[in-house]
Amino acid sequence: MTSDTRKSDWNNPDITPDLVAQHGLKPDEYERILALIGRAPSLTELGIFSAMWNEHCSYKSSRLHLKGLPTKAPWVIQGPGENAGVIDIGDGLACIFKMESHNHPSFIEPYQGATTGVGGILRDVFTMGARPIACLNALRFGDPSHPRTRHLVSGVVAGIGGYGNSFGVPTVGGQVGFHERYNGNILVNAMAVGIARSDEIFYSAATGVGNPIVYLGSKTGRDGIHGATMASAEFDDASEEKRPTVQVGDPFAEKLLLEACLELMKTGSVIAIQDMGAAGLTCSAVEMGAKGNLGIELNLEHVPCREDGMTAYEMMLSESQERMLMVLDPAKREQAEAVFRKWALDFAVIGHTTDTLRFVIKHHGEVMADLPIKELGDEAPLYDRPYEETVPQAELDARKVPNTLSNRDALLKLLASSELCSKRWVWEQYDHLILGNTVQQPGGDAAIVRVEDGPKALALTSDVTPRYCEANPFEGGKQAVVEAWRNITAVGGLPLAITDNLNFGNPERPHAMGQFVGCLKGIGAACEALDFPVVSGNVSLYNETNGEGILPTPTIGGVGLLADYTKHATLAFKGEGQIIVLIGHTRGHLGQSIWLKEIAGQEKGAPPPVDLALERKTGDAIRPLIQAGDLTTVHDLSDGGLAVALAEMVMAGGIGAQIDALPQGIPVHAALFGEDQARYVAAVPGKSLKKLLQALDAAGVPHSAIGTTGGDALILPGEKPISVMELRNKHEGWLPKYMSGKDSA
Amino acid sequence: MKTAVITFPGSNRQQDVMRALQQATGTAPAAVWHGDHELPAGTDLVVLPGGFSYGDYLRCGAIAGHAEIMTAVRAHAARGGYVLGICNGFQILVESGLLPGILMRNAGLRFICKMQHLQVATQNSDFTSLYKKGQVIKVCIAHGEGNYMADEHTITALEEQDRVAFRYCHADGTRTLGANPNGSINDIAGILSENRRVLGMMPHPENLIEDIMGGTDGRGLFASLAKAA
Numbered sequence: 001m002t003s004d005t006r007k008s009d010w011n012n013p014d015i016t017p018d019l020v021a022q023h024g025l026k027p028d029e030y031e032r033i034l035a036l037i038g039r040a041p042s043l044t045e046l047g048i049f050s051a052m053w054n055e056h057c058s059y060k061s062s063r064l065h066l067k068g069l070p071t072k073a074p075w076v077i078q079g080p081g082e083n084a085g086v087i088d089i090g091d092g093l094a095c096i097f098k099m100e101s102h103n104h105p106s107f108i109e110p111y112q113g114a115t116t117g118v119g120g121i122l123r124d125v126f127t128m129g130a131r132p133i134a135c136l137n138a139l140r141f142g143d144p145s146h147p148r149t150r151h152l153v154s155g156v157v158a159g160i161g162g163y164g165n166s167f168g169v170p171t172v173g174g175q176v177g178f179h180e181r182y183n184g185n186i187l188v189n190a191m192a193v194g195i196a197r198s199d200e201i202f203y204s205a206a207t208g209v210g211n212p213i214v215y216l217g218s219k220t221g222r223d224g225i226h227g228a229t230m231a232s233a234e235f236d237d238a239s240e241e242k243r244p245t246v247q248v249g250d251p252f253a254e255k256l257l258l259e260a261c262l263e264l265m266k267t268g269s270v271i272a273i274q275d276m277g278a279a280g281l282t283c284s285a286v287e288m289g290a291k292g293n294l295g296i297e298l299n300l301e302h303v304p305c306r307e308d309g310m311t312a313y314e315m316m317l318s319e320s321q322e323r324m325l326m327v328l329d330p331a332k333r334e335q336a337e338a339v340f341r342k343w344a345l346d347f348a349v350i351g352h353t354t355d356t357l358r359f360v361i362k363h364h365g366e367v368m369a370d371l372p373i374k375e376l377g378d379e380a381p382l383y384d385r386p387y388e389e390t391v392p393q394a395e396l397d398a399r400k401v402p403n404t405l406s407n408r409d410a411l412l413k414l415l416a417s418s419e420l421c422s423k424r425w426v427w428e429q430y431d432h433l434i435l436g437n438t439v440q441q442p443g444g445d446a447a448i449v450r451v452e453d454g455p456k457a458l459a460l461t462s463d464v465t466p467r468y469c470e471a472n473p474f475e476g477g478k479q480a481v482v483e484a485w486r487n488i489t490a491v492g493g494l495p496l497a498i499t500d501n502l503n504f505g506n507p508e509r510p511h512a513m514g515q516f517v518g519c520l521k522g523i524g525a526a527c528e529a530l531d532f533p534v535v536s537g538n539v540s541l542y543n544e545t546n547g548e549g550i551l552p553t554p555t556i557g558g559v560g561l562l563a564d565y566t567k568h569a570t571l572a573f574k575g576e577g578q579i580i581v582l583i584g585h586t587r588g589h590l591g592q593s594i595w596l597k598e599i600a601g602q603e604k605g606a607p608p609p610v611d612l613a614l615e616r617k618t619g620d621a622i623r624p625l626i627q628a629g630d631l632t633t634v635h636d637l638s639d640g641g642l643a644v645a646l647a648e649m650v651m652a653g654g655i656g657a658q659i660d661a662l663p664q665g666i667p668v669h670a671a672l673f674g675e676d677q678a679r680y681v682a683a684v685p686g687k688s689l690k691k692l693l694q695a696l697d698a699a700g701v702p703h704s705a706i707g708t709t710g711g712d713a714l715i716l717p718g719e720k721p722i723s724v725m726e727l728r729n730k731h732e733g734w735l736p737k738y739m740s741g742k743d744s745a
Numbered sequence: 746m747k748t749a750v751i752t753f754p755g756s757n758r759q760q761d762v763m764r765a766l767q768q769a770t771g772t773a774p775a776a777v778w779h780g781d782h783e784l785p786a787g788t789d790l791v792v793l794p795g796g797f798s799y800g801d802y803l804r805c806g807a808i809a810g811h812a813e814i815m816t817a818v819r820a821h822a823a824r825g826g827y828v829l830g831i832c833n834g835f836q837i838l839v840e841s842g843l844l845p846g847i848l849m850r851n852a853g854l855r856f857i858c859k860m861q862h863l864q865v866a867t868q869n870s871d872f873t874s875l876y877k878k879g880q881v882i883k884v885c886i887a888h889g890e891g892n893y894m895a896d897e898h899t900i901t902a903l904e905e906q907d908r909v910a911f912r913y914c915h916a917d918g919t920r921t922l923g924a925n926p927n928g929s930i931n932d933i934a935g936i937l938s939e940n941r942r943v944l945g946m947m948p949h950p951e952n953l954i955e956d957i958m959g960g961t962d963g964r965g966l967f968a969s970l971a972k973a974a
Binding site (some may be wrong): 028158161162165167168250251252253255256299343344427428429430432433434435436437439440565566 | 754755757758760761764777795796797799800801802856857858859885887889949951952954955957958959
């Protein structure tokens, strides 16, 4: 097959500059292809290059900077580079997890975009041999007043629920935020967590020449062709026309695929396995071959298709869901096939491994592509994009911010704000109780999910504060990691590792690239200082519409371990007359706080600085007390500061609190609403106070008793009481009212 | 008590109910596949678990109601055997004709998962004998189609024959506005067959069997059954 003998027809047109551009390849990237293969590519080959070399699959703008992240620790079994990260949680068990974005499809078609996001991340986890035990997510929508926001919230939430509920995994935690910078580009980040035996983990590198390559799962259709290319371009007003590139999810098929795959893996027939995610058959086959230093030959006439007449090009680029590719031990073919027949799923041998290091695609005997397999991945363009460091914003003097509301009214207003209101309307649409292991349901600092029958449990959380990242990418990156670490600590978990889902704007703009670089440095510094390595992740760039980028949003999914699920803390006040202790330094940092945005109407100043050594010292002092059963009421301080944290503790426990001794030397509103880091609130019965204070003193962590629990109201210094019912009405009221459309928001 | 739990493609709460049955009876239930033709010999109780059988892409439970194994389940019920259908299992029971009525889309049109209080409406069944009539129990719900409805004649019969097993209520047992999560008629959460041996219910007692998971009010149902045979 050479370009001069090939007929130019609809299926094999001439490769024009226009056609190259339609495939998202830049002219210099096309030159690279020509140099690599020494001839013009066929259409199928062009499609393959476009799939492998887009931003989503090749990480061409981000690879250079991702290298700087700490990825190792003695408990890390598998870091980035596989379908998901794997950590050792002891007693022969491993936790397998990853977070991934599905931003662009969800904006175009929120229900299907979100479902396939969940489906894709679940496959990443069970393709490695793990049974999924929990899902989390992080969602960012535009301003509530934007005409599309309600529709997007409704569709995305229904989609996440629709997939996870049917698949049968509890969705136990997440974040939902609103900001006008997401008006044209929402974020849907989904995380899945699974458990496997640590000696029964499956990888994607093919081994052995001549081994059959087997296609598993649902049939291939014309859906999702060029999905990954879409995810690597910015949006404009015509983006809705891309709706046909969004795939359709089928959680029922995925549930069958899960059970079939786990059964298949027990037969010992799986040499390597890889899910077909972005760029479908192309990406999965190339990865299996390239990682195993083998060639792959596929015969596409054997691919199970949903419709007749699909071309090689379409089959190679389809992103139909619920499909897997595996290298089979030929001696065990019959057993393997029987499992898939039992679950009524397709099982087709579509090719074999070779020793040629070529990626050869044949369709009815005709060679449609013949490319060097290693180079498809290794020789993908790598860019050191020019970037501008974000100029850090100046510190804001809390004394100079006009305080127009009483602290009582300010607190009620914050509790009813889109950022801090209860997200019950969202998580009640997710089955968070299935499997019967959800110890801490949504609404706590971190979710707690028991592993099998215990005693181990995982503490799971997803965190990031985009407005901090916007103001100072380095500090914001650090803060995202420490907040995940703190949330895990606050329930008594030992933080082990993270997955990062890096959502940024257009990397070809130096400002956006600078945000990416800055956040990554911050994340790296925090991971290093906290022994909290990155084991998996995903980069989503080009989150930009009509030239405006999103807030930089590096979502951190954190996993921690509880040795005994019965020894944990929750944020609810648990008894009357307990002493409330504020732990950590309170300086009244109002810059970039929620109070500043919602009450003073400003988004400015430097975000709160993150002292990594102090974070570690503080968390390490608290955790053993929880694990010993001496401390059962703890809450991390974050958005909204001390006042919001106290209100949450009152609402969760239905027990009031009287606060009478706030930190001195700073304005009261700054003490109540400042967002200083490395802080927690705990409550203990009088008899346990000494033990807590001794532990904190021994670690050199500052603390102060600020009040006592009791009654049915929260009483802030100098303010009228706020009843539990009033707090709950404000907190629970906003979102259902907004979603009902009765409030113009 | 010898128990069996059926797995349809798309069932997803079978492990949860197996755990509850194991806890109550001390023995592991038999796992039965939808394509099987027979129940294990000597089965006293068959459980149709929660989930999304066949994806529930048609009316929920409609396809499972015609699955191979349902012939054996119908025969088991005709012999006076116990059948428990939870959530999707309840939907399958009405689709297969073992219980009357239909489960429609929730009145709020959304899937809803939360802790839910129920009033035990009758003590007169081997599913509820260890509860007290009028007792309020806390279990959970997780469904999108739990809005029970039947014709007037059927509802009258269910009420007159004391065949409503559970009703949705508030924590204090009242059934005022907001107690009913899905619009179900007469706040019905679960109903019994005429011989009181078949129970279909939307809520999940199997998820409330441990204090640390929110409570143990669900245990009573499985303990009642364990006592029965």
